[in-house]
Amino acid sequence: MTDTFVAGTGIAVFxxxxxxxxxxxxxxxxxxxxxxxxxxxxxxxxxxxxNAASGLLTGQEMIRGQVLLRQFDLRxxxxxxxxxxxxxxxxxxxxxxxxxxxxRAGTVLVVGAEKMASEDKQRPMIALAAxxxxxxxxxxxxxVRGSGSLFMDIYAQLARDYMDKHGATPEDFAALVVKNRxxxxxxxxxxxxAAITVEEVLDSRLINDPLTLPMCSPIxxxxxxxxxxxxxxxxxxxxxxxxxxxxxxxxxxxxxAVAHAARxxxxxxxxxxxxxxxxxxxxATAPAExxxxxxxxxxxxxxxxxxxxxxxxxxxxxxPTNPSGGLVCKGHPVGAxxxxxxxxxxxxxxxxxxxxxxEGARIGITENAGGxxxxxxxxxxxxxxxx
Amino acid sequence: MTDTFVAGTGIAVFxxxxxxxxxxxxxxxxxxxxxxxxxxxxxxxxxxxxNAASGLLTGQEMIRGQVLLRQFDLRxxxxxxxxxxxxxxxxxxxxxxxxxxxxRAGTVLVVGAEKMASEDKQRPMIALAAxxxxxxxxxxxxxVRGSGSLFMDIYAQLARDYMDKHGATPEDFAALVVKNRxxxxxxxxxxxxAAITVEEVLDSRLINDPLTLPMCSPIxxxxxxxxxxxxxxxxxxxxxxxxxxxxxxxxxxxxxAVAHAARxxxxxxxxxxxxxxxxxxxxATAPAExxxxxxxxxxxxxxxxxxxxxxxxxxxxxxPTNPSGGLVCKGHPVGAxxxxxxxxxxxxxxxxxxxxxxEGARIGITENAGGxxxxxxxxxxxxxxxx
Numbered sequence: 001m002t003d004t005f006v007a008g009t010g011i012a013v014f015x016x017x018x019x020x021x022x023x024x025x026x027x028x029x030x031x032x033x034x035x036x037x038x039x040x041x042x043x044x045x046x047x048x049x050x051n052a053a054s055g056l057l058t059g060q061e062m063i064r065g066q067v068l069l070r071q072f073d074l075r076x077x078x079x080x081x082x083x084x085x086x087x088x089x090x091x092x093x094x095x096x097x098x099x100x101x102x103x104r105a106g107t108v109l110v111v112g113a114e115k116m117a118s119e120d121k122q123r124p125m126i127a128l129a130a131x132x133x134x135x136x137x138x139x140x141x142x143x144v145r146g147s148g149s150l151f152m153d154i155y156a157q158l159a160r161d162y163m164d165k166h167g168a169t170p171e172d173f174a175a176l177v178v179k180n181r182x183x184x185x186x187x188x189x190x191x192x193x194a195a196i197t198v199e200e201v202l203d204s205r206l207i208n209d210p211l212t213l214p215m216c217s218p219i220x221x222x223x224x225x226x227x228x229x230x231x232x233x234x235x236x237x238x239x240x241x242x243x244x245x246x247x248x249x250x251x252x253x254x255x256x257a258v259a260h261a262a263r264x265x266x267x268x269x270x271x272x273x274x275x276x277x278x279x280x281x282x283x284a285t286a287p288a289e290x291x292x293x294x295x296x297x298x299x300x301x302x303x304x305x306x307x308x309x310x311x312x313x314x315x316x317x318x319x320p321t322n323p324s325g326g327l328v329c330k331g332h333p334v335g336a337x338x339x340x341x342x343x344x345x346x347x348x349x350x351x352x353x354x355x356x357x358x359e360g361a362r363i364g365i366t367e368n369a370g371g372x373x374x375x376x377x378x379x380x381x382x383x384x385x386x387x
Numbered sequence: 388m389t390d391t392f393v394a395g396t397g398i399a400v401f402x403x404x405x406x407x408x409x410x411x412x413x414x415x416x417x418x419x420x421x422x423x424x425x426x427x428x429x430x431x432x433x434x435x436x437x438n439a440a441s442g443l444l445t446g447q448e449m450i451r452g453q454v455l456l457r458q459f460d461l462r463x464x465x466x467x468x469x470x471x472x473x474x475x476x477x478x479x480x481x482x483x484x485x486x487x488x489x490x491r492a493g494t495v496l497v498v499g500a501e502k503m504a505s506e507d508k509q510r511p512m513i514a515l516a517a518x519x520x521x522x523x524x525x526x527x528x529x530x531v532r533g534s535g536s537l538f539m540d541i542y543a544q545l546a547r548d549y550m551d552k553h554g555a556t557p558e559d560f561a562a563l564v565v566k567n568r569x570x571x572x573x574x575x576x577x578x579x580x581a582a583i584t585v586e587e588v589l590d591s592r593l594i595n596d597p598l599t600l601p602m603c604s605p606i607x608x609x610x611x612x613x614x615x616x617x618x619x620x621x622x623x624x625x626x627x628x629x630x631x632x633x634x635x636x637x638x639x640x641x642x643x644a645v646a647h648a649a650r651x652x653x654x655x656x657x658x659x660x661x662x663x664x665x666x667x668x669x670x671a672t673a674p675a676e677x678x679x680x681x682x683x684x685x686x687x688x689x690x691x692x693x694x695x696x697x698x699x700x701x702x703x704x705x706x707p708t709n710p711s712g713g714l715v716c717k718g719h720p721v722g723a724x725x726x727x728x729x730x731x732x733x734x735x736x737x738x739x740x741x742x743x744x745x746e747g748a749r750i751g752i753t754e755n756a757g758g759x760x761x762x763x764x765x766x767x768x769x770x771x772x773x774x
Contacts, residue, residue: 023522052449055442061517062439062472063758063765066635070520070760076647078633079766080478082469085449091467095482102489130448133457135410246465248453260463371450373457378450379466 004100006239006385007107007227008037009343014191014222014331015117022058022115025223026068030111033225037233041072044227045105047079050092050112051335052370056127058115068113085131085370086284087246088112089224089338090381094246096228106230112339113223124219125149128334131371131378140372147208151284152216154372156208159287163210166302168290170210172309174201176286177214177328179314184325186355191220191331215286215328222333224340239346242363242384243268249376257380258295258369265365265382266297273297276384277361278348279319280341282369283326289313292367293321296382315356323348323356338368342383349387362387391487393626393772394494394614395424396730401578401609401718402504409445409502412610413455417498420612424620428459431614432492434466437479437499438722439757443514445502455500472518472757473671474633475499476611476725477768481633483615493617499726500610511606512536515721518758518765527759534595538671539603541759543595546674550597553689555677557597559696561588563673564601564715566701571712573742578607578718602673602715609720611727626733629750629771630655636763644767645682645756652752652769653684660684663771664748665735666706667728669756670713676700679754680708683769702743710735710743725755729770736774749774 010032012025034041049065060067065079084091089112096108116124129150132140140150147153162168178198184190196214204212232238245264249257266272273296281292290304298319299307307313313321324330324344327337345364347353363386371378397419399412421428436452447454452466471478476499483495503511516537519527527537534540549555565585571577583601591599619625632651636644653659663685670676677691685706686694694700700708711717711731714724732751734740750773758765 053442055440055448055517056446058521059443059517060521061442061514062470062475063518063520063760064470066758066760066765067520067522074635074637076634076637076641076644078481079471079635080469080482080633081471082467083449083451084466084468088449094465095467095485098482098486098489098491101491102485104485104488127448130442130446131450133450133454134445134447135454246467247463248461248466250461250463254463257463371453373450373453378453 002101002230004097004228004230004241005232006241006346007039007229007233008033009346010036010225011189011340011343012223013189014220014333016191016218016220018117018119020115020117020221022113022221022223023068025221026111026113027071029223029225030109033227037227039107039227043107044077044109045107046077046099047074047109048092048096049079049081050088050338052083052085052088052114053127053130056130057124084379086334087338087368087370087379087381088335090368090383091246093338093342093383094244094381097241097244100228100230108228110226110228110339112336114333114335115221116219116333117221133373152207152211155285155288156211158291159210159285162287162291166305168305170202171198172305173210173215173286174198175308176289177201180322180326180329183315183323183356184329187325187330190325190329191218192329211285217284217327217332220331220333222331222336222340224336224343226339226342237350238387239349240386242271242386244383246381249373249378256295257377258292258367261380261382262296265384269384271363271384275363276365278323278358278364279321280324280344281321281367283322283328284332286328289321289326296365296367315358320358323353323358338381341366341368345385349385389488389617391484391615391617391628392619393628393733394426394616394620395420396733397423397612398576398727398730399610400576401607401720403578403605403607405504405506407502407504407608409500409608409610410455412608413498413500414458416610416612417496420614424614426494426614430494431464431496432494433464433486434461434496434498435479435483436466436468437475437725439470439472439475439501440514440517443517444511471766473721474725474755474757474766474768475722477755477770478633480725480729480770481631481768484628484631487615487617495615497613497615497726499723501720501722502608503606503720504608520760539594539598542672542675543598545678546597546672549674549678553692555692557589558585559692560597560602560673561585562695563676564588567709567713567716570702570710570743571716574712574717577712577716578605579716598672604671604714604719607718607720609718609723609727611723611730613726613729624737625774626736627773629658629773631770633768636760636765643682644764645679645754648767648769649683652771656771658750658771662750663752665710665745665751666708667711667731668708668754670709670715671719673715676708676713683752683754702745707745710740710745725768728753728755732772736772
């Protein structure tokens with residue numbers, strides 16, 4: 001199988017202004033990625049665009065990528081529009097990597113984008129609820145005090161289950177927010193960068209017990225771009241895509257989708273969880289960071305509680321997680337997230353992460369999950385990168 | 388490059404009942420395709436789902452395929468949801484073929500589906516308008532008497548241009564409808580199967596000159612499924628996928644997207660336009676059938692007029708086109724169309740097309756196009772199949 005490489009990355013500032021234009025954010029991210037890769041538009045053979053819910057969020061459906069990229073002269077190369085809820089961006093990456101491995105393209109552009117902020121604050125909440133089966137909404141919704149956000153209700157239930165099982169406390173989840181805010185303070189594209197204390201997190205508005213507002217990823221706009229190629233860059237800057245796995249949920253009666261995706265990715269790559277130097281995981285809420293690390297096999301079940309208490313998950317610890325600030329602090333413009341995670345890991349592996357740099361990082365992992373169906377995420381993707 | 392093969396096909400009856408459930412149509416098509424291929428669900432390595440506008444049509448976005456396939460136990464295999472307006476189905480086919488050629492899968496399921504019929508008759512019209520740039524709606528709309536359907540206005544303009552250039556008449560377009568109704572009368576899944584005369588077509592309600600109602604593809608529901616595999620079936624029933632091309636529009640200043648896609652497909656396959664025994668083309672309106680045949684290089688510019696007058700495009704003629712009835716008579720549930728075209732061609736090549744069988748057909752072509760951007764379709768796909 002052909003090897004593939006990350007030749008360039010670009011990312012727009014994640015914000016929450018209703019006036020932000022997604023096409024402008026995409027333009028910024030794509031131009032940055034092309035410049036980083038020293039690749040011209042005329043060298044791009046295909047484009048893969050991940051967007052989760054632009055139909056319901058903005059009214060633009062069907063040809064999302066062509067519209068977002070209208071300002072570029074793509075000379076007729078294929079534009080593939082894909083969606084997999086919050087895993088849309090990594091689905092686009094997976095398709096791009098697949099096209100390279102098939103020999104259908106030599107260099108491709110991957111874009112993840114989402115415009116979520118709206119003057120109508122209910123609109124994103126309604127749109128995000130389309131990530132579950134619309135004919136079975138009641139069945140899929142957990143039987144809890146509703147927060148107004150279906151997914152925050154689901155995540156709150158997952159957090160309570162984790163607390164019951166492993167003795168985690170709200171203080172532990174708050175400590176994750178404090179850590180990720182510190183990371184985000186060094187990330188110029190992050191949405192929330194101000195320092196916060198455990199007490200401030202716990203004293204914030206309760207969304208759904210135990211989640212308070214700062215523990216929940218915010219509504220926001222964002223775009224990220226990656227150039228993937230079969231041609232390696234010079235040794236010093238080569239980032240290799242070691243594995244790309246995409247799976248669907250199998251429901252509650254089997255292995256969780258994230259664990260399944262991780263197992264496939266580690267098998268593809270030949271590296272093992274102990275080789276991983278940093279992780280970008282899908283912390284749609286703070287507790288999900290611990291659950292993800294455990295499902296990925298980077299921590300044993302319940303070990304997350306002790307990992308956060310000992311500071312192992314901070315930059316400087318032995319398993320630095322979400323150095324970008326993660327979804328909770330960097331932001332979670334859903335279709336952009338999977339691509340943004342790979343941007344962060346690739347930049348880390350090239351030593352370009354500034355104040356949040358994980359020193360000596362050689363292998364990184366991303367985990368991106370989306371939707372909810374039958375008691376598990378509907379889609380999960382894991383990417384392993386190395387240099 | 389690995390060869391790929393159509394192992395099985397399935398299709399649901401195209402209808403226009405608001406109560407039809409898309410998941411039921413998908414279930415029917417998938418079970419038929421699995422049975423035809425003599426393949427179990429446990430042999431499917433990945434699923435590619437084409438749907439154009441379910442976000443706006445039904446409110447289900449983000450995890451469309453997982454929801455449509457919920458009744459199947461897919462054991463966690465990846466489900467990729469893709470859209471490219473009316474070319475969504477063939478985009479799914481293209482991605483599936485790519486995954487096989489990359490060695491990422493050995494046998495895959497491709498599904499195209501759309502639920503369009505609604506008690507609210509305006510809803511499909513509004514949704515379909517999302518296949519153009521929503522920020523430039525006025526710029527993209529032709530300056531004509533509006534029919535209430537943006538795409539019928541665009542197609543009417545294309546028809547008038549074709550008439551001006553090549554001397555085609557409304558009678559020629561009506562003759563195409565008569566021909567395709569005759570074809571559809573032998574197709575048990577077609578939406579419009581009653582015989583019609585040229586006079587009846589011309590006397591029907593005018594949508595936008597020269598298009599009358601029977602010249603326009605209807606709103607409808609439908610689903611189609613194809614099993615693609617790297618393992619050939621026994622010689623007698625092997626249908627080989629000779630080429631799969633997907634391109635985006637390049638605007639008015641260059642080769643039309645359909646011509647571009649055809650050029651790539653013929654180059655990939657090594658066959659030439661003269662080798663083609665039958666065509667399924669994207670006749671969203673009757674005149675588009677002639678334009679497509681010419682852009683594909685199957686007919687010279689303007690030759691379509693004479694081809695229809697001489698009956699060359701009928702089953703029994705030398706270039707039988709849309710033996711299924713085409714979009715105008717079989718129906719055009721947008722996300723299903725590209726897959727349904729391949730179902731028809733594969734069934735024709737295996738001699739299973741009953742009263743509409745093209746005798747001795749060995750090579751067939753499909754052309755599927757979608758969206759509108761800058762004076763051309765936003766996406767176009769061409770597939771060549773042979774036995």
